[in-house]
Amino acid sequence: MPRKLMTIGIALVFACTSLVLVVSCAKKQVQVEERVQPTTEQAKVTETVQQEKEAVETKETKQVDTAKEEAYRRAEAERQARLRELERQQRLAFQIREFEAENIYFDFDKSDLKPEAQVVLKKKAEWLRNNPAYKLRIEGHCDERGTNEYNLALGERRAHSARNFLIALGISGDRIATISYGEERPVDPGHNEAAWAKNRRDEFKLIKK
């Protein structure tokens, strides 16, 4: 006897739960029904509830049909816009990563731009033209040879070379800041020409205005 009472109790709890879920969300309702299925009593109760619910819905649907369609269209449009925005942001993040990953390199004790550096800078100028919301910070670096002081000055020259080139390509100087790190921030800690060649560089950091 107590056991039967308990079963009914459980059934009632499930029924109530189902009702709440049916009202709130159609998709969840299916899941709940699947879980409820094991006991036939529960299924019967749910069925009854389901029928009542459908009756109510039909009535409501007739009344607010057009308004609902409108809201749905709006939501869908919003969703699409959000997707497009997300895609755009992903594309932008990718572009920024690509932009910042591409350094330009210099010869020992030189700050003039090599032809391949100019190609890279032209690309960067185009991107900056298309993305006026971004400012640029150019960091000039040197290899470890020579004094800190001379290399700080040389690193600044290297940053200025790139800045002047971008300005010549029509990018406003207000958007381009420079800093020299001299020999203080090598990318390759080695003490050979391969490492030095990698360290004689300008790095480019984008900053959203």
Added chain:
Amino acid sequence: MKTGRSANTATAARSVQGSYTSGVVIAVLGLILLLIASPATAKIYIDINAPSLPKLKIAIPDFKNLSDKGEHPELSARLSQVVAGDLDLSGYFLPLDKESYLEGAESPLTLEEIRFKNWSVLGAELLLRGAYTCVGSRLEVEIRLFDVIWGRQIMGKRVLGEVAGYRRVMHRVGNEIIRKLTGHEGIFLTRLAFVGTMTGHKEIYTCDYDGRNLKRVTWDRSIALLPRWSPDGKRLLYNSYRDGGPMLFMRDMVSGKVRRLSGRKGLNIGAAWLPDGKRLALTLSRRGNPDIFLIDLNGKILDRLTKHWAIDVSPTFSPDGKKMAFVSSRSGSPQIYVRNLSDGREERLTFEGGYNTSPAWSSRNRIAFVSMDGGRFEIYAMDPDGTGLRKLTDGTGNNEDPCWSPDGRYIVFSSNREGSYHLYLMNANGQNQRKIVSLKGDQTAPSWVR
């Protein structure tokens, strides 16, 4: 006797003058023992301006402990160690190996009792005997320096200090010995500042001239560079990126307060004190091009010292403050130039080698610098007119950042001859190269103060 001594000093002075004007002898470190015979005392002079350098062999047994209850027995060996280290680093002495001594700490202290044979047999020319007394935290050290060959006492000295500061006490003793034998001030109480990377960041540290007594000065966790002591040792300039870019800071070494002296756009780097300690020169690039400016201790620009489209960095001043040497790339590669501050005349000093930097002007009017030589960096010195060129380092690793001792007789520099950069000491002529600072990471950019 007094007359004889001053006459000899005058002769020595004239010979120095002569060697300068003739330009034959450079930086001059050597050692000539001059004994002036006298019935009462013997006077020894070390002519540290002589070109060659036979080192004086000196025996320094452990010091005798005269404390009432025998306090601090450990000082017996330590005191002799400190002064032996000092005399060794000076380059004028060769302290003999303690293992070979026939007598130890308990050997006699007075002229009458000392058995000079026991020391001359080892080849010792000088004998330093010392005793000490500890009363509480106070330390009293008494030393006597003997001429072993002539069996005479050269000097006696008593120095007071703290037990905890026993190194300092012994550095004073060492300075007294140098003063007595050379007539010049010793360097044993001088201090260094340098850049160390042991924390993973470049920070400024200070230490005694022998690398001991290390202290950390900056905690910027940024990039700290190029420390420069003021001539009086009370202030320290350095560059740091702590506020974003390379800016100039000044730390009061007494109060510990740090002030930003120049935070202009672009570079604010490589400051050099003028000898008056009231003005300094540094490279600014606020208008885009790096030039050397003169500023006061409030950071106000007083004058512009170079004006050229090229890179102008690394100013250093003559002892009289009338000339400035600096590095410029105006010829296409970094070379050393000198500028006459009164009429603005500039002259190129270095023509050999495509890469000459780091000029450092000594109080004895020599300019040390670094030249790239077969892909490596070596230290050279020359007279302020570019003559008298001499190579001071040779052969192993890179040798950079030359910095003169305040008396202009020594150079401390950084070298990676053993892999990482550490600090080394050498005499002004390049002899006696010894490692003095060897910590984790790199140690570079030394600055030296009295």
